[in-house]
Amino acid sequence: MVSQRLFDALPPFPKDVSTADVPKFSLSRLFSGDSVYAHEVFETCRTTGFFLLEMGGEEIGDNMISEVDAMFDMSNNVFDLEIEEKTRYAQDASKGKFTGWKDIGIMKTDTGAPDRCEFYALAQDDIIGNMSSLPHPDAIESHRSTIECFLRHAHSILTQILSILDAGLGLQRGTLASLVSQERSSGTLVRMIRYPPQPLSNRRTSLLRHTDLGAITFLCSIVGGLQILTPGSDPTDEAAWRYIRPAPNCAIINIGDALVEWSGGILRSNMHRVTYAPGAQADSPRHSIAYLVRGNKSVSMKRLQSERIPSAAEDGEVEMDVSCEEWELNKNKALTAGADCARSRGGRDLVPAVKCS
Numbered sequence: 075m076v077s078q079r080l081f082d083a084l085p086p087f088p089k090d091v092s093t094a095d096v097p098k099f100s101l102s103r104l105f106s107g108d109s110v111y112a113h114e115v116f117e118t119c120r121t122t123g124f125f126l127l128e129m130g131g132e133e134i135g136d137n138m139i140s141e142v143d144a145m146f147d148m149s150n151n152v153f154d155l156e157i158e159e160k161t162r163y164a165q166d167a168s169k170g171k172f173t174g175w176k177d178i179g180i181m182k183t184d185t186g187a188p189d190r191c192e193f194y195a196l197a198q199d200d201i202i203g204n205m206s207s208l209p210h211p212d213a214i215e216s217h218r219s220t221i222e223c224f225l226r227h228a229h230s231i232l233t234q235i236l237s238i239l240d241a242g243l244g245l246q247r248g249t250l251a252s253l254v255s256q257e258r259s260s261g262t263l264v265r266m267i268r269y270p271p272q273p274l275s276n277r278r279t280s281l282l283r284h285t286d287l288g289a290i291t292f293l294c295s296i297v298g299g300l301q302i303l304t305p306g307s308d309p310t311d312e313a314a315w316r317y318i319r320p321a322p323n324c325a326i327i328n329i330g331d332a333l334v335e336w337s338g339g340i341l342r343s344n345m346h347r348v349t350y351a352p353g354a355q356a357d358s359p360r361h362s363i364a365y366l367v368r369g370n371k372s373v374s375m376k377r378l379q380s381e382r383i384p385s386a387a388e389d390g391e392v393e394m395d396v397s398c399e400e401w402e403l404n405k406n407k408a409l410t411a412g413a414d415c416a417r418s419r420g421g422r423d424l425v426p427a428v429k430c431s
């Protein structure tokens with residue numbers, strides 16, 4: 075949900091590229107309490123797992139638009155720092171440190187080739203104050219309050235979406251939000267990403283196909299490149315990968331694996347990847363900002379109990395009681411090694427709210 079002003083500064087996404095079938099919802103209607111609209115949002119989270127959320131006109135939406143613009147500015151400045159400076163804040167996957175800077179090529183794509191993107195990740199706990207602050211370059215330190223506002227506003231928008239999911243899953247209002255509280259420790263991150271333009275003669279996937287391991291993601295970008303796998307398709311079928319067209323004032327929201335687990339497979343986390351941008355955009359660097367909301371560290375990954383969520387026993391499964399913290403560590407290691415055998419998950423039919431005999 076970058077502003078129109080920043081979109082106007084870059085070449086447009088071409089009109090003739092076929093794009094994914096992803097609906098656009100509006101934040102003001104989401105806040106209106108319209109139950110038919112809420113049901114459409116829920117069904118999208120169950121069947122596609124991705125949607126656009128348009129903001130503007132509401133106080134929180136307008137704040138978000140200017141905060142996201144400021145985050146993009148900051149991200150540009152961070153990635154433009156000298157490599158020696160960025161190296162001081164390097165991530166260290168072998169020590170489970172996924173905050174700070176990740177150079178291009180550290181991760182693998184699905185062919186085993188090095189990735190083509192740089193990350194700088196910030197822990198929500200660091201910014202909100204759930205832990206003692208981690209050191210960052212001045213380009214970040216001087217913007218801590220902007221980052222905190224961005225996190226608080228994005229979180230309250232996502233809380234609204236989670237309450238729609240509570241209703242659809244037959245959970246008490248506030249159940250899902252209580253698993254991803256901002257006031258308790260979690261692996262939640264805001265990840266800034268820069269993808270340099272790729273040479274015409276050698277263009278390919280820059281970020282491995284994956285599903286997000288957390289609960290829900292709030293993603294902002296201007297330049298295209300994000301693709302989702304058409305539900306029901308084989309990931310090796312190139313024709314099944316479709317671009318999402320970024321739009322001004324719109325965030326891309328997607329469901330992650332934790333919500334699939336908690337909902338017993340009702341909600342859907344869909345595979346996605348990043349490749350070169352289409353048309354004239356391919357010559358511009360691509361920036362994105364992903365707010366990756368994860369469960370509180372000690373929360374279990376076991377499914378929640380409700381009339382609508384089939385129990386593991388009903389499915390003939392024995393559930394492992396892993397905490398979000400352990401689950402994330404294992405998934406992160408696999409992802410870094412390119413060994414994440416990701417597949418889209420979830421999307422099963424809902425049982426009726428009241429079971430009839």
Ligand SMILES: O=C(O)CCC(=O)C(=O)O
Binds near residue numbers: 265293348
């Ligand atoms: O850069 C993007 O648009 C997508 C990033 C992404 O999928 C992620 O960080 O999980």
Ligand SMILES: [Fe+2]
Binds near residue numbers: 284285286346
């Ligand atoms: Fe992702």
